[in-house]
Amino acid sequence: MKKQFKLGVIGGGFMAYAIVKGAIESDFIRANKIIVSDCNADSLQKFKDYGCFTVTDNRKVAENCDYLLFAVKPQNFPAVSEEIKGADFENVVSIMAGIEKKKIRAALPNVKRVCRVMPNLPCSIGSGMVAADASDYTEQDDLQFFAGLFDALGAYRSVDESKMHAVTGISGSGPAYVFLFIKALIEAGKKQGLTEDEACVLAAQTVAGGADMYIHEKENTDIDTLIKRVCSKGGTTERAMLSFEKDKFIEIVERAVEACVQRSKELAE
Secondary structure, eight states, X not given: OOOSEEEEEEOOSHHHHHHHHHHHHTTSSOGGGEEEEOSOHHHHHHHHHTTOEEESOHHHHHHTEEEEEEOSOGGXXXXXXXXXXXXXXXXEEEOOTTOOHHHHHXXXXXXXXXXXXXXXXGGGGTOEEEEEEOTTOOOXXXXXXXXXXXXXXXXXXXXXXXXXXXXXXXXXSHHHHHHHHHHHHHHHHHHTTOOHHHHHHHHHHHHHHHHHHHHHHTTTSOHHHHHHHHOOTTSHHHHHHHHHHHTXXXXXXXXXXXXXXXXXXXXXX
16 A cells, blocks of 8 residues: 655654755655654654654554654664554664664564664764665665665665674764864863864864875775875874874774674664
């Protein structure tokens, strides 16, 4: 039976809004083809302002869309799945961290296919990273739908679900690490006599420029070579890099990512 809406969304949080906003503004889906549910009226108002249909009934969303997007916190999935169990829907897109496809199917036996997705915060400005396992799907229409839905958010890459915990540790949570590094640069700059505004501009643009240059050069130049390009023998950058090495900067990052991945695995249990 043909459904009234192309996309249904359960959960009206920040990431759900970013996905819906990107889909509408890229003209991929018309707003009147999207239905969103949430228990918070303020959250729903943002979607309503875009022209989406909004409700507080999760089951109504599930029964009236071609693709159902789960955008709730992983801890809330058991309660939500109980609400919609037995509803007439087959296709699920999940951005819930740590919740594996088999867990979704076990809770919702009527679901035939699940596309598991890990977006990140910069998706809200079209500069994000979206990793997805859409291996349940073979029809070109479905694959084109996922590509269109997520291309508007930034870069889109297919990964096997077995790697999703690692994806969470790198790109899903990674923007927070980048923000922390920028914050550290800003604080260091202020201690060296810069104003906050000066330090903010210098730090943020340097991080953005460094990332852009790596992406531009990575096909032909490895990252160690790029580091060496900035470091002259006996110079200022070399001194800073030696300080990072002494403090085991790489190991610090590895331990942080490992902690994130471990938490993602705990949520999957």
